Structures are given as structure tokens and as C-alpha cells.
Amino acid sequence: MPALPDPVSERLAQRLAQAQRTSRLPSVVAGLVRDGELVWQGAAGQVDGRPPDARTQYRIGSITKTLVGMSVLRLAEQGRVDLDDRVTDHVPDAPVGRATVLQLLAQAAGLRAETAGPWWERAPGGDWDDLLGRLEQPTAPLGAGRRHHYSNVGYAVLGRLLELAHGCRWDEVLAKDWFGPLGLADTTVRPRPPFAPGLAVHPFADAVLAEPEHDAGAMAPAGQLWMTLPDLARWAAFLGGDGDGLLSPDTLDAARRPVSIDDRPGQPWTSAYGLGVQVFADAKGRRSFGHGGSMPGFLALLRVDADTRDAVVVATNTTAGLDLELSRDLLALLHEHAPKPAPAWEPGGVDRAALALAGIWYWGPTPVSVTATGDGRLEMKPVQGPARASRFVRQDDGTWLGLDGYYAGEVLRVRYDDEAEVNHLDLASFVFTRTPYDPGAGVPGGVDPDGWR
Incomplete structure (x- = not known):
């Protein structure tokens, strides 16, 4: 593990110890990931009379959903599932109405959050048929695609989809897709020693109560997995x-982009859902992604900074009380005291076709800059005032496809004159010219023959 400077590690350890003490956490482990490596890990509190270590397992709760979601996306990449398919195309008896696979992944299928009972997080679960019998009707009261609504039931359905597609248990699918290839040797569906016991801490007394551990059966894909800190960091x-x-x-x-937003009237959005992944935004608009986890006796958090790709992971064995500022503070300490070095600029492999398009263009009188980037793409930005910005990637037929912003999915076509020189750009029917309203560029509607005056 690459080491951070001692003063930085000491600050991180102090912040973790403070969180354990003030939040009364029986035990807590945390780690920071940079460039794919666990660069710091710490622990506070005790498990069975000793500090937890790299072999100690914790239940990660709903972080399990990220592994389930990524396995569904693997099926989509393999052409075995289309995200726009109805869920019932793959799970015929799923009581999800007209919901699509994408809507289920994005927590936008309108399903109920939980089963009708008993409390599935604290009671052993049965098989799929048993789950169907415990779903309250209607199962999809909000209607598919109308709003964000978090649903544990939805990920039980996705677990069933994986089982039917692969012909084996959902956790065996995850083992094949992720545990083996990524070396997650200490990730299991039930705990193995040493593991932290699930505890509830009394709100008004320094006392703890043991929480039950069980197999949630068909609901397990919503929050069953156990992981060590190094495995959680690798994920x-x-x-x-x-x-x-x-x-x-x-x-x-695509998985890390917001699809459904947890909208709360009168407040800017701070939480959304992509495809199997939660997306977060702070008060300044800075994005991160990952997932939280909560099961009786356990809390966990995985969060990746969208700008630096530095990540923080936290796991503790308490039902409630983890300070959410802990994860933010650990990342902030890393960025402040061990900032990620900015990569040196190097000339890149600029596509010649892209180079011919670089420079200033005008949408009517509005100037935009087009830059040919070192990865062979084009980047359009405003020069002054508001204008639409997007990135584009070259297609085999010589056109350019918009990747984001207003022009995401739109096609940019280069138009040439009789001498095979670039004349103008045609982007989603808009004409971009080298001078404002160039009369020689065939601007739709024509250009006043009296010109600018």
C-alpha cells in the first residue's frame, strides 16, 4: 500500500478516532483510495476485544446494490439484456408493471420501498415465490418513470433477473463477475470469522444490543454482502x-450520471441515482458517486470524488449514528494535505480532421471555441456569455457524435465547399460559420444582402 506522509496519516487517524468517540461507534474502519490503490486505512474501537484489522468483515448493506447493478450492465454489454426492455421480458412474474430494466436500475420504477412484512432486514427470508407472496399490492403504486423512489424490492427483482439470465444464484453471478476477477477474496454473502457483530447503541445509555444476522433470501440482493475494508476499497x-x-x-x-433525482421541494438536489450507483452533489455543486449501506447493526459508505477519482470507504457495526461528515472530512484532509499532483501537459495524438476544425466558430453572432483535444475529440465551449458546450467523438463515417451537454447524442457534420475546404458545421440543424452569419455558408433563411450596418 503506498503510504501517505506521516503527518497526513496522523490527521486522518485523529479524525477517525474523534468520530468513533463522539458518535459512540463500537468499531469503525475507513480507507482512502487513490489511483486504484488503498493509500491509507485506519480503525478505531474494538471487535472482540481488539482493534479491527484488514481481515475483519462488515456487512455493507445497500452497497451490495452497486455490484448487482454492474452485473446487470454486464448483461447489457453482452447483448443479453437491453436496458429499455420491460423487466417482465426477463422476469415474467415480476410484479413491476411496465417498468424497464433501466428504470429499475435507476430507482425510477415507482415500486414500493419494502415488502409488506415481516421486517425483511431483521427476519430470515425465503425464496422468490415466498417474496412474491409478501409483496403488498399494488407493488408499483407510483407508476414507472414518473419520479425517483428508492426501492429495496426493485433490487431483489434485479437479483432474480441475474439468476434467470445465468441459471445460478445471484451471489454466484457476482462471484463470477467481480469477486474472482477483482480479487475480492474476503467478500461473502454470509459472515466468516473474523467479523464485526451487528450492534445497536442505546440512544441515552452507553449500552449495546446485539442485532440478528440472517440470510435475507430473495431480498438479499438489496443488502446482503459482507466485505473487508481492502475489498471495499478495491470495489x-x-x-x-x-x-x-x-x-x-x-x-x-453512464452508470455514474444522474438518471433520477431525489427531488425535495425548496431545496437544491443533493442526491440522485444513476444505474446502480448513487450520485451526490454538495452545496457548491461538486459531484461524487458511490453508495451508502444500512442494515440493522451496520452502516457503510463508499464515495468517489468525480473530479479527482479519489475515494473514501467507511464501515461500522452500529445501526445508527455514523456522522456523514466523517467521509467528507477524510477526503478533504487528503485533498488539502496530500493533493493529487496535476499531470504534466503533453502533446497528444490530435486527429488531423479535428485539427482542421479547431478555432473560433459562430452560431449566428455567438462565438464558440472548438478545441482538438489530445484524445482525438472535439470540445466546444462558449467564448463570451452563455452558449452551449459539449464534447464530440469522431465516428467511422466522418461525422462527430455529441457526448454530453445540450448536444449529447446529436450529430455534427462538416460541410465542404467546391475546393474541398471546410465551409461550415451543421450541428443538429444549426449552422456554425467562421464569421458571424457568413453569407457564403448557406445560412438557412439567408443573410441580409446589406450585411452588417
Whole structure:
């Protein structure tokens, strides 16, 4: 493990110890990930009379959903599932109405959050048929695609989809997709020694109560897995982009973009859902992604900074009370006292076709700059005032496809004159010219023959 400077590690350890003390956590472990490596890990409190270590397992709760979601995306990459398919195309008896696979992944299927009872997080679960019998009707009261609504039931359905697609248990699918290839040797569906016992801390007394441990059965894909800190850190590195080719960068990027927003009237949004991944925004708009985890006796958090791809992971064995500022503070201490070095600029492999388009263009009278980046793409930005910004990637037919912003999914076509020189750009029917309203560029509607005056 690459080491941080001692003063930084000491500050991090002090902050973790403070959180354990003030939040009355029986035990807590935390780690920081940079460039795919666990660069710091710390522990406070005790498990069975000694500090937890790298072999101690914790239940990660709903972080399990990220592994389930990524396995569904693997099916989509393999062409075995289309995200726009109805869920019932793959799980015929799923009581999800007209919901699509994408809506289920994005917590936008309108499903109920929980089963009708008993409290599935504290009671052993049965098989799929048993779960169907415990779902309260209607199962999808909010209607598919109408709003964000977090649903544990939805991820039980996705676990069933994985089982039917692969012909084996959902956790065996995850083992094949992730545990083996990523070296998650200490990730299991039930605990193995040494593990932290699940505890509830009395709100008004320094006393603890043991929480039950069980197999949630068909509901297990919503929050069953146990992990060690190093395994949780490795999974954070994967979600941050260290994918080992197991998922394409484009798929990972799509998973980390907001699809459904947890909208709260009168407040800016701070939480959204991508495809199997939560997306967070702070008061200044800085983004991070990952997931939280909560089961009786356990809390966990995985969060990746969207700008630096540095990640923080935290796990504790208490039902309630983890200070959410802990994860933010650990990342902030890392960024303040051990900032990630900015990479040196180097000339890149600029596409000649992209180079011919670089410079200033005008949408009517509005100037935009087009930059040919070292990764062979184009980047359009405003020069002054508001204007639409997007990035573009070259297609085999010579067109450019918008990747983000207003022009995401739109096609940019280069138009040439009789001498085969670039004349103007045609982007989603808008004409961009080298001078404002160039009369020689065939601007729709024509250009006043009297010109500018």
C-alpha cells in the first residue's frame, strides 16, 4: 500500500478516532483510495476485544446494490439484456408493471420501498415465490418513470433477473463477475470469522444490543454482502474507473450520471441515482458517486470524488449514528494535505480532421471555441456569455457524435465547399460559420444582402 506522509496519516487517524468517540461507534474502519490503490486505512474501537484489522468483515448493506447493478450492465454489454426492455421480458412474474430494466436500475420504477412484512432486514427470508407472496399490492403504486423512489424490492427483482439470465444464484453471478476477477477474496454473502457483530447503541445509555444476522433470501440482493475494508476499497477503485476491462469506460460513465433525482421541494438536489450507483452533489455543486449501506447493526459508505477519482470507504457495526461528515472530512484532509499532483501537459495524438476544425466558430453572432483535444475529440465551449458546450467523438463515417451537454447524442457534420475546404458545421440543424452569419455558408433563411450596418 503506498503510504501517505506521516503527518497526513496522523490527521486522518485523529479524525477517525474523534468520530468513533463522539458518535459512540463500537468499531469503525475507513480507507482512502487513490489511483486504484488503498493509500491509507485506519480503525478505531474494538471487535472482540481488539482493534479491527484488514481481515475483519462488515456487512455493507445497500452497497451490495452497486455490484448487482454492474452485473446487470454486464448483461447489457453482452447483448443479453437491453436496458429499455420491460423487466417482465426477463422476469415474467415480476410484479413491476411496465417498468424497464433501466428504470429499475435507476430507482425510477415507482415500486414500493419494502415488502409488506415481516421486517425483511431483521427476519430470515425465503425464496422468490415466498417474496412474491409478501409483496403488498399494488407493488408499483407510483407508476414507472414518473419520479425517483428508492426501492429495496426493485433490487431483489434485479437479483432474480441475474439468476434467470445465468441459471445460478445471484451471489454466484457476482462471484463470477467481480469477486474472482477483482480479487475480492474476503467478500461473502454470509459472515466468516473474523467479523464485526451487528450492534445497536442505546440512544441515552452507553449500552449495546446485539442485532440478528440472517440470510435475507430473495431480498438479499438489496443488502446482503459482507466485505473487508481492502475489498471495499478495491470495489471503490473499480467504480472510479480502474475496471480491468470488465466493463467499458462508456458503460461506467453512464452508470455514474444522474438518471433520477431525489427531488425535495425548496431545496437544491443533493442526491440522485444513476444505474446502480448513487450520485451526490454538495452545496457548491461538486459531484461524487458511490453508495451508502444500512442494515440493522451496520452502516457503510463508499464515495468517489468525480473530479479527482479519489475515494473514501467507511464501515461500522452500529445501526445508527455514523456522522456523514466523517467521509467528507477524510477526503478533504487528503485533498488539502496530500493533493493529487496535476499531470504534466503533453502533446497528444490530435486527429488531423479535428485539427482542421479547431478555432473560433459562430452560431449566428455567438462565438464558440472548438478545441482538438489530445484524445482525438472535439470540445466546444462558449467564448463570451452563455452558449452551449459539449464534447464530440469522431465516428467511422466522418461525422462527430455529441457526448454530453445540450448536444449529447446529436450529430455534427462538416460541410465542404467546391475546393474541398471546410465551409461550415451543421450541428443538429444549426449552422456554425467562421464569421458571424457568413453569407457564403448557406445560412438557412439567408443573410441580409446589406450585411452588417
